[in-house]
Amino acid sequence: MELRELGGTGLRVSAVGFGASPLGNVFGDVPRDAARAAVRRALDLGVNFFDTSPYYGGTVSESVLGDCLRHAAVPRDQFVVATKCGRYKDEGFDFSAARVTRSIDESLARLGLDYIDILHAHDIEFTNLDQIVNETIPALQKIKESGKARFIGITGLPLSIYPYVLDRVPPGSVDVILSYCHFGINDTSLVDLLPYLKSKGVGVITASPLAMGLLTDSGPPEWHPAPEQLKSACRAAAEHCSKKGKNIAKLAMQYSLMNNEISTVLVGMNSSKQVEENVAAALELSASGIDEELLHEVEAILEPVKNVTWPSGIEQS
Ligand code: NAD
Secondary structure, three states: OOOEEEOOOOOOOEEEEEOOOOOOOOEEOOOOOHHHHHHHHHHHHHOOEEEEEOOOOOOOOHHHHHHHHOOOOOOOHHHHEEEOOOEEOEEEEEHHHHHHHHHHHHHHHHHHOOOOOEEEEEEHOOHHHHHHHHHHHHHHHHHHOOOOEEEEEEEOOOOOOHHHHOOOOOOOOOOOOEEEEEOOOOOHHHHHHHHHHHHHHHHHEOOOOOOOHHOOOOOOOOOOOOOHEEEEEEEEHHHHHHHHHOOOOHHHHHHHHHOOOOOOOEOOOOOHHHHHHHHHHHHHHHOOOOOOOHHHHHHHHHHHOOOOOOOOOOOOO
């Protein structure tokens, strides 16, 4: 598995990253054996980056990922773990210094780790961004100084949140950003922001290459926030691939992996089979490139919904 530098962190992360939200049962129940096998298989195949959050499954994802990593018994310096703070299933959003400072201790306990590699403020568009700048990031800096987290990140859907925060915090205080659903076949809007992020020395993680299930044969979960127009276009694209005996998830995974300026592509996985498929997609891409003909056909089907997204967060003043 290809390793890529993550901005200026010195971390080398696998191009395919393990999104652990499914381990919180958010896409359906995952038996513990399947979760352990998926994490074990990922590590064996060279996937070294794992992403979770206290929000996923109301802390279940963190606890299960911690259990799976312990079970795999891999030395701590062989894997990179990111978790988040500020978003909770029962409490909603709380980016206060007090809450995020407590949050890291809770996450460390659930994960059974002494330190987290990356601690993100999770979905920051749901608070006033000035709070992130003036209160949350300084609190995260203190956590970093304490050694409980090695690097600091911010996540969220609207791309405008990134320059807003990065232009207002001291240089170097945000190490990475995690953007989702903006670098895949149907939505490539993150590309326009890459030169800016590079100029700020910030590492780039992209998530949800399958558009949270839209670009799969089985389709998205009930709660998926996309407008119907986008859902139906993705359904048509998946059916087109199916009719040709091809798999849209593989094409979508490969598409997101093609940009080397993005360090890692986080894909949500709940079984060894999915791990094997996604790693195989990456290896095949390196060996023989993407299926250009299929890609053009799928891009044509998705053209009417190109970069269509959905609202997220509060109105910023
Ligand atoms: P995704 O696009 O990765 O899709 C996940 C879905 O696709 C799951 O149902 C999974 O079982 C299925 N899947 C995975 N591999 C497959 C394959 N080969 N064939 C068919 N189906 C397959 O969406 P996601 O899980 O939401 O995103 C990936 C990860 O990124 C998350 O788990 C999370 O860690 C992270 N993420 C973070 C944020 C944030 O910080 N705000 C937002 C979204 C995602």
